[in-house]
Amino acid sequence: MTNGNAEPGEGKGAKSTLASSVYQQLRDDLLRGALEAESKLRVEWVVSRYGAGASPVREALNRLAAEGLLGRHDQRGFFLMPVSAVELEELTRTRCWLEERALRESIAHRNAEWEEQLVLALHRLARAERRLPEDPATNNPEWEKLHRAFHRALIAACGSHWLIGFCDQLSDQASRYRLISQNAPGMGRDEIGEHRVIAERTLDGDADGAVEALLNHYRLTAAMCMERFAQGYDPKAGAAKARRR
Amino acid sequence: MTNGNAEPGEGKGAKSTLASSVYQQLRDDLLRGALEAESKLRVEWVVSRYGAGASPVREALNRLAAEGLLGRHDQRGFFLMPVSAVELEELTRTRCWLEERALRESIAHRNAEWEEQLVLALHRLARAERRLPEDPATNNPEWEKLHRAFHRALIAACGSHWLIGFCDQLSDQASRYRLISQNAPGMGRDEIGEHRVIAERTLDGDADGAVEALLNHYRLTAAMCMERFAQGYDPKAGAAKARRR
DNA sequence: ATGAAGTAGAATCTCGACAAAAAAGCTGAT
């Protein structure tokens, strides 16, 4: 299943290598929280799932491990990076540090082009459906994409592709946590409103206000994930720290 | 990222895989600026240089590319990341942002263990020779290691392994620039003194003072590199934008 | 029972050869 062989029509017209194709698919599945059952990732399993030889699969796994989405032990293969409450806290804290700096720099160096891209990203996000129309229980992958695009547009003018890359990396991790914990449905949260406030204050040049709104946005999301974590997550994979009595 | 792996066995006794061995050696050579002549990195060349098959070499190259030390284009192989003045400026700026945050957090959460590790790192750095005794023209690799260890010890208590990893990554890049431009010999610069001031203010809990000293330290180094760059570096390898597709 | 040593099975990692693609070289017409 899901054995979308490397058809020439996949995604864009660019001729990708098999390793890149596996990398992309596996990364999507990881961020989607689609395979959090087992901690270990046998290469043979990946091979049979994505339909590629061992060599390209290993290359893809090496990339993902270098990015921090997977772990690796020499002679012992690859494994899914464990999730835990303390990790989520640390992740959120780091993310707030970096995104605050990035947003302030972006606002300081704002220009017309960047502002237009931001309102565009907000508009697209507002138009998208939060959940899948046919199945309101699961998230809409398209919305996830646009959500990422919006937060990326916010910091796009910060003037450092390094910082943008780091924020992307942390965004990936946060995505994984959000979708693993099956982000609760709304619960009276005005998602689009939060994003709109962030964008408005940013466009107004109100750096302090924008940062405050952005950080609260992240912290609220993290808190909701944490809730689901504490009650519902089964730490059989070994993510548990010292939670038993 | 996750480059500064503290645990997996590079030290001794642990049997590493060939891919990891090539990764380590090639990374050292990159940071040493030992092979900046040609922009392209043919895998056959790497194979014959480090004596390993194509598969482990490709895995190592994939890791380095994911870390940002190499570049990669599908179906077109790997290449050394080009260096340029604007890149150096952007790198330094980003580094100052992240290291300032990391140092402030470290100072805020300081404890006895961390302080002791810091004075230890400073002591070892002060004892090491800046240049090689037998050949005072080239840098001492041992000193480079201790230098990195010192700056790492400074931020070790910041409470985020993510932030530490990012700083390590930027430190790698900075190392590369410093050693490519054959960091000028002293020129009246009191290197150990600068580090001592940083450590003293840090241990005193003087966050503002420590940050000021640290950032000046980085900016001065960058400025000296930039000088060498502007006059002596031959941009044939591609300081300019690389050709598309 | 408990624990240590040894063995069978499974997984990782590596090598060499092959296929696919890109770069370089060549011919010939404008």
Add this chain to the structure above:
DNA sequence: ATCAGCTTTTTTGTCGAGATTCTACTTCAT
């Protein structure tokens, strides 16, 4: 001379088999 189009050469990316290492299980002695 120049450039398009074809051929040759080089390089990348992929596959399948085999060697090495880890893991789980059995056996035996304390």
